[in-house]
Amino acid sequence: MPERRPRVPGPTPPSTSAAAAAAASSSRNRLDQPLAKARRWVPHTTMDPESFGAFAERFARFMGTARFLVYMTAFVILWLLWNTVAPGPVRFDPYAFIFLTLMLSLQASYAAPLILLAQNRQADRDKVQMEQDRARNERTLADTEFLTREVAALRLALREVATRDFVRSELRTLLEDLEERAEERGRRQRLVERADPPAATRGDPAGS
Template identity: 35%
Template sequence: MDRHAVNPAIEQLTHKNIEALLCHEEKRRHRKPRSHRIVSSIARWCGTLGFFWVNLAFFVAWIGWNLGPWAFDPYPFTFLITTVSLEAIFLSIFILISQNLDAVESERRHHLDLQINLLNERETTALMRLMTEVAARVGVDDRLLEEVNALARDTDPEAVLNQIVKAEHEHAKR
């Protein structure tokens, strides 16, 4: 049996979950204001090799033309420098806006992750409590269940967060 083979039932569930997430993302994308979609598209395009080649071709053509007899922006290419500066300013703005929009999406996904993890923790705790009850009824030695009993308590997310902050603070002091 191929150890990389995926259980068909799990594959079906995974596909269903992925499809639901993709549909949700697509709906969110279409609900965004048109200006946000335009800014995101511009920022995406600016991060491609196509954008690089277009810019390179433009600059080479501009400089080549203006070194010839028909120069409208002779050396030191003042108009080109102004144009490139404006391009850099606007691209920076588009990229910053796009990053802000992406950060909002990332935070939303992080929040979803956190909620699912908290729900999973509660479910696991409930199952562990049930397991300890069953173990007690069938006569399993309590010493074997010490760790399970410790983990079967509700986890206080705020206490864990405080513990993380404290550990980070102590680590930063080193």
């Protein structure tokens, strides 16, 4: 009778959850498939940051004007007078003015981030302007150095060339020489005319 051998247990099959996790990790690591978007519990809202930043700057600029202070002071005074002098049934915020305090707190809580946003935008613009000024100054310095080198090269090249003052002095000397020669020629011509007068002015001895 043949001898029975003990049965060796084979590898246990992986569980369903482990197989799903392995499949998910393999699909996540694959580059030929797009990633699945995560589910958002809060809806994603798109907002133009430039428009919102411009609104924040306008709001901060308006809050820094005297008109806003006048409007705010008039509003608070009217609120206090209405809830102090008006008859009891029409008062909606009696003494202690809790509702007014809440409104002013809400205004301050919203105004502070808007002012900070406007300041950040102004700081970004100042940074860009500073970088542009630095680049412009660097270009100006480079142009100045280039022109300085060119002027130095021209001076070296014109060292052996007649300058304007030299040419002017030579022309002045030549003009003086020409004037002296013209005067000398005129003087000689006058002397010749005096020594040899014309025939019309001479006396005719035969006729006399």
